[in-house]
């Protein structure tokens with residue numbers, strides 16, 4: 096491995112760099128001032144572990160909490176973008192475990208993350224605006240946009256300072272759309288990739304952005320050698336935007352990489368004792384039908400994002416109980432809606448509406464022995480896996496979703512195989528549509544019908560279909576998903592390093 100001294104100029108020694116807002120580790124400060132860390136999962140984490148600890152990888156992310164900032168201050172996860180790369184044999188490690196956390200000022204980060212990424216770009220790509228009143232691109236928006244630029248610049252500079260000559264840089268998601276263009280200017284020698292984990296808006300919706308901002312986003316992305324998307328549909332939408340609002344794609348190539356579920360990990364993890372314990376607790380909550388048989392379950396597990404359509408899911412369940420009273424007392428809707436982006440009022444309101452509707456359903460339809468909706472809002476991975484194992488029906492009905500891994504995981508993990516009710520607007524529908532029961536996410540009556548159909552599928556057909564769903568869901572495991580992108584970027588004819 097090249098040490099820092101081998102690299103010319105201000106270059107660093109990292110050969111593979113990942114950049115994302117949320118990093119693979121987060122820190123909490125305890126009452127006694129001690130720091131504890133928690134590691135996350137996901138496709139990029141699997142990919143980096145597949146290339147191994149000696150591949151010269153560096154993950155650049157943002158400090159998100161007070162604990163993270165404290166970890167930066169204590170030098171555990173590297174310093175700011177201006178810090179020189181570490182010298183000597185351990186040159187690839189700018190901090191513990193090859194993670195460099197950027198201590199971007201909290202107000203700048205809040206503008207960029209909450210203001211622009213989550214309240215504008217996320218809304219545009221998921222088409223979530225209630226357009227009579229929003230969006231409003233006013234002076235406050237422009238002020239926040241300047242923070243988004245500063246935040247992207249901090250990443251670009253950190254990457255430029257740490258990357259070895261000709262290194263591969265894999266930039267993640269809508270938080271960092273400007274990074275490829277900025278980095279290209281700073282370091283023309285690098286191989287730059289960007290991956291979108293969300294849908295991409297069609298041109299008619301994308302053009303809602305002010306013209307100069309829309310152009311800046313596209314030009315930022317087109318600074319990359321290669322852009323990755325989860326499905327062909329999102330890639331096509333991006334290309335259509337470039338055809339309309341930029342001069343096409345230029346030299347940038349597009350790749351589609353449909354992230355799959357991690358079968359080995361899930362199968363092993365879902366059979367540990369903490370999961371079986373939670374299955375027993377859930378079975379108690381679900382209870383038995385009047386004839387003594389186990390109740391059927393309609394399971395959903397989501398982060399409570401506005402795009403997940405949890406409210407219409409509950410309305411569809413209520414419609415099912417109205418249209419098919421024979422299911423009353425024989426079915427339970429197990430809904431796990433975990434907190435997400437609670438800094439935003441619109442997310443808090445949505446979470447409250449989910450809770451209110453679940454309570455209303457339980458008081459209107461429930462009996463002393465039957466709770467129609469079992470709602471949990473506290474994140475518990477082992478309990479999610481327990482629900483997956485118990486699922487008779489998986490309900491995945493997003494308004495719009497980049498992929499949706501729950502749709503891929505539940506058929507794989509469910510003990511008896513489950514019937515999948517799946518929105519045609521989820522990226523996963525491109526791969527799973529054939530063996531799922533497809534719904535229009537806005538059609539509550541249609542979704543109720545689909546739930547009835549799913550509950551009525553016979554055990555053999557259900558097992559068969561689930562097997563096919565699981566096969567399609569695991570076609571591209573996370574490590575391979577990452578390696579495919581890395582190799583495609585490295586093999587692409589590009590700048591001479």
Ligand code: G6P
Pocket residue numbers: 116117268291292293435436497
């Ligand atoms: C969802 C999206 C990802 C995105 C992530 C950010 O999972 O599918 O594209 O990166 O949200 O979540 P966060 O909690 O960091 O805002």
